[in-house]
Amino acid sequence: MSETSAARPIRTFHPRRGRMSARHFDAHEALWPRFGLMITDGDRSPLDLTELFGRAAPVVLEIGFGMGDATASMAAAEPDRDFLGVEVHTPGIGNLLALAGEQSLTNVRVAHGDALQLVHRIAPGALDAVHVFFPDPWPKARHHKRRLIQPANVALLRDRLRPGGVLHCATDWPHYADAMAETLDADPHLRRLPATPHARPETKFERRGTAAGRPIKDLRYARV
Structure with a gap:
């Protein structure tokens, strides 16, 4: 995932395939044709979000939703918004599909x-x-170039947001x-918003971090 070099793109994720449980497999078989979207290498054809969701509504893009519990929770709490989650971990994909089916x-x-x-x-401007x-932190210095929150990627994401x-x-x-904040603060078209407690559901990765004694940092920015 990245702005590409002349040779080959720098990926910001580990390609991950895991063993799906029977519940996940059944949900994938039943719901992928309706709710799934396969991202094909090199495909730059425009994605019609109104056609994808079958209605015109504000769309939230969730990058790396893990097992999808937080995404499902937000979607249930905000039925007037649409949630497009993207993930590479197959059990997580199966789990979010299962949650979508179980919660209608x-x-x-x-x-x-x-x-x-x-x-x-x-x-541009299509996302709310x-x-x-909790993206992959790529903690080793030689891997920092693989981090998702880089200036070019932030500019791309910001461009897809509507004003505000x-x-x-x-x-x-x-x-x-710290690196995220430095990058986001430096974008002249983003304005930092005050920290808002309980602005999102707790995720599995957050619970792991808290259990390990790591502080949780939320950074919210509006497109100006």
Whole structure:
């Protein structure tokens, strides 16, 4: 996932395939044709969000939703918004589809693949919000170039937001939080918003970070 070099793109994620449980497999078989979107390498065809969701409504893009519990919780709490989640972990995809089916959520769509390839297909100004919760911190210095929150990626995400739309990032790695804040503060078209308690549901990765004693940092910015 990334702005590409001349040779080959720098990925900001580990490609991950895991073993799906019977529940996840059954949900994938039943609901993927309706709710799923496969991201194909090199596909830059425009993505019609109104057609994807079957209605015109504010759309939230959730990059790296993990097991999807937080995404399903937000979708259930905000039925007037649509949630497009993108993930590479197959059990997480199966779990979000299962949650959507069990909770009768019609405002969720699930994309599998490279998030930035998907973002390139979304029209400028089309998103109400972008969520980047607990992305891979790539803690080793030689891997920092793989982090999602880089100036070029932030510019791309911000461009897809409507004026006033919100880019919301969260991490439990203090050094990454500092790097995120520096990058986001430097974008002249973003304005930092006050911290808002309980602005999102708790995620599994957040619980892990808290259990390990790492502080949780939320960073919210509006497109100006």
